[in-house]
Ligand SMILES: Nc1ncnc2c1ncn2[C@@H]1O[C@H](COP(=O)(O)OP(=O)(O)O)[C@@H](O)[C@H]1O
C-alpha cells in the first residue's frame with residue numbers, strides 16, 4: 297500500500313470501515329461511526345438511506361490515480377500552477393458547462409499531489425450542519441448516539457482535496473455558514489457536537505457550478521468571494537478530436553467533424569449565434585465518445601449514431617422541442633449529418 301493509502305486506510309478504519317484489497321478507485325463514504333462495519337466497502341456510488349430515514353451524505357472517495365490520457369487545458373493551469381501556492385486562499389470556484397473537464401481536472405490535481413479526492417454533490421437539502429457533521433440517534437439502540445461526519449470534516453480527517461460539485465444548489469443559509477469556516481480552515485476544523493478538533497494540513501477545496509443557464513440558482517456573493525474564481529472552457533478542437541480518437545479508435549476526420557459540429561451547438565447553447573434563446577443544453581465530450589463508439593462498433597451508421605448519441609441527449613419532451621430543432625439544424629448545416 298502506498299503511504300497515502302495507508303493514511304486513508306487508517307482514517308477510514310477509525311470510522312469503522314476498511315479498504316477493499318486491491319483498493320477500489322471509488323470507496324463510498326461511511327454513513328456513521330458505529331453502525332457501518334464492513335458493509336461500506338462498496339465500489340459503486342449509490343447513496344444509502346437508513347431505516348430511520350437519515351439523509352444520505354452524497355460523497356465518494358476517489359483514490360489518487362492520474363488518467364493516462366489527460367490533456368491539460370489552459371483554464372486548468374491556474375489550478376495546477378498558481379492556486380497550489382496560495383496558502384491563504386484554500387478555495388477555488390470553477391464555473392463552466394458540463395463536459396469542460398471540471399471534475400477531471402480536480403481528480404488530476406489531487407492525484408498529482410498524491411491526495412485522495414472527496415467528491416460531494418451539493419443539493420438543496422444540505423443544512424449548515426450536514427457539511428460539518430450532525431448528531432444522529434441510533435434507533436437500533438446498539439451504539440448510542442453518533443456523529444454523522446459531513447464532507448468537510450471527512451476531507452480534513454482523510455487529508456483529502458474536497459470537491460463540492462454544483463455548489464450553487466446549497467441553500468443560502470448553508471453557504472453563509474460556510475463563510476467563517478472558509479476563513480479559518482487552515483487552523484483546522486472544529487466539530488461543535490463532539491468538541492473534536494481536526495487538523496487539516498494544506499486544505500484545498502474546489503467548488504464547481506455552471507452559471508450558464510438563465511434560472512440556475514445564483515451563488516451568494518459573500519460565499520463566492522471566499523474562493524478564487526476560475527472559468528472552465530471546452531478543449532481546443534484538435535485536442536478534443538484527438539481525445540476522441542484515443543478513447544474510441546475512430547478516424548481523426550470523423551472526430552474533428554463531430555467536435556466542429558459540437559462547437560457550433562455549444563456556441564448556440566451560450567446564445568452566441570444570435571439565437572433568441574440560449575439552448576439550455578450542454579454538449580459534453582461524453583456524447584461525442586458515445587457517437588464515435590457507435591460508429592466504430594460498426595453497428596450504427598454515422599447519421600443514426602449522431603441522432604441517438606447527440607440529439608437524443610437533448611431530451612424528447614415537448615419543452616425541449618425548440619432546443620432539439622436547433623441542434624438538429626446545426627447538425628445538418630455544420631456537420632452534414634442526415635438527421
Ligand atoms: N482535459 C481532459 N483530458 C482528458 N479527458 C477529459 C478532459 N476534460 C474532460 N475529459 C473527459 O470528458 C468527460 C467530461 O469531463 P468532466 O470532468 O466530467 O466534465 P465536467 O465535470 O466539467 O462536467 C470525461 O469523460 C472526461 O474524462
Ligand SMILES: [Mg+2]
Nearest residue numbers: 398399400461
Ligand atoms: Mg463534473
